[in-house]
Amino acid sequence: MKNKIKEYRERKNLSQGKVAELCNVSRQTINAIENDKYDPSLQLAFDLAKVLDAKVDELFLGERKDE
Numbered sequence: 465m466k467n468k469i470k471e472y473r474e475r476k477n478l479s480q481g482k483v484a485e486l487c488n489v490s491r492q493t494i495n496a497i498e499n500d501k502y503d504p505s506l507q508l509a510f511d512l513a514k515v516l517d518a519k520v521d522e523l524f525l526g527e528r529k530d531e
């Protein structure tokens with residue numbers, strides 16, 4: 465699932481480490497999400513949205529694989 469986590473994080477001048485701290489996960493988890501290597505749980509998606517002051521659907525863009 466494509467996402468805009470990095471874009472929103474950089475707009476707020478937050479490091480991956482700071483976002484991870486605020487969401488109670490590791491920096492590696494944030495890195496994996498940003499690089500489309502890991503899809504976060506629903507709770508983590510909501511936590512990211514809160515920390516980044518965005519809506520979940522603004523952060524995550526669903527793509528159909530058959531297109």
